[in-house]
Amino acid sequence: MFTTSSAKAEEARGLGAHHTVLSTDDAAMATVRGGLDLVVDCIPVAHDPKPYLASLALDGALCLVGHLGSVSIETVDLLVGRKSVTSSGSGGRRSTQEMLDFCGEHGITAQVEVLPSAFVGTALDRLEAGDVRYRFVLEMSDLTGDATPARGLPNRDAGHPRCDPTTDQRAGPHDDDAQ
Template sequence: MRSATGYRALAAGAPLKPWNFERRDLRADDVAVEVSHCGVCHTDLHAITDASGAFPVAPGHEFVGTVTLVGDDVTEFVVGDAVAVGNIVDSCGRCDMCSAGQENFCREFPTLTYGGRDRVNGTATIGAYSSEYVVRDRFVYHRPTNLDPAAVAPLMCAGITVWEPLRAHNIGPGTRVGIAGIGGLGHLAVKFAHALGAEVTVFTTSDSKVSEAGALGADRAVVSTDQDSMDAQTGAFDLIIDCIPVAHDLAPYLKCLALDGTLCSVGFLGSQTVDTMNLLVGRKSLSSSGSGGHRYTQEMLDFCGEHCITADVEVMPSAQVDVAFERLEAGDVRYRFVLDMSDLH
């Protein structure tokens, strides 16, 4: 076994405490990664505050680092490679989704980076708020070395979540994309859509974010509480990516779709009611997406390297993880916290 140090919460709402634990010895298809940075996601916040969850919990599922050891059968990576890993570390590899490179939709449910179940020995997976992670090579990705590693980490969750629908809907020059909500997901959706050549509009409830939208690459911003402004967008978009993280009325955004347009909801994944008539007029579609599979994840990282795209982050030492969670819960972040794990090494 391999010794590691990390952080975990012993109960819901409890502060994260350092702990020493063991990672598995490498299997033939494993890669050991020394973790340099790990993003702080709303999913992590939910995991440590949800009283119905399983505890202890050791979070962290969007991270970057350097390969320190590889298994005997690994051919795609060598010691010293700069790599990135997201929130999926294994899948069945046999179903139709896995065969299509969409392991994020694995019929047997993918193995998550923490709180999942190892498909070989049945042990619980332990997250990347830690000094090291051991992961199957299929779920490790080459990281562009021209980019700030701390700012790459959130691409592995927030980034790939919005990249997949953009690519699945063939977004490029001549297409019109709306992004609802500018946060960890939305700010990257704007950057991606702009770099792909689309005409990009941001929907926001805040006047203060209008200028932020332009700085991210949006062509315009619409304040969604202004009814006249919303009415002016009727039928204006081929795709709207809804990154709003709370339950809300979808009807105003469906109205903004053009013929055969799609509203893709990625921010709030709970139950919501949709009036079918809002889909019928214009033959519109409502879809969703989450995380990403192998086929799109490396493509996204390569694209980011080529276009110098990273997340806007605030970096803090891993010892300040509780401060990051407190500020995240208060909405005090633009746009993603990232933990520097070097104080664990």
């Protein structure tokens, strides 16, 4: 596992990682140079893929699954060592269900932090600040049906009568409408 933080490296080893490499440490990166068949790049922001390409063995592949923007790669970094760059989407419902079934059968669980739905604003603030380990899960059982959007979230349904909390859609015609 590549990481920029020694604390994350230690945490990853605690979760079962067999080998961690600080990507900010040139000496550590040199230890894996040309030795990996596959690197799955989950970095969600723009970054230089060159150090990860350098870690690939002959015919190795760099699979980009994190950042959705542009990536700049020097052709020579691919030619030397016959390396390839690939990507993968998250899959549809069937693939996602197969993955969840596999995880369930093998006791693979996610590291999550569960928050009450009312804390969605706090969750967004912490996401923006980079203060999140793994994933947030919002508890949905505490929802009351209020159509007011949470702070920071656009009300995409604003103006739609079914989403207007002042309109009771269960009632029939209003008495003053019947003439």
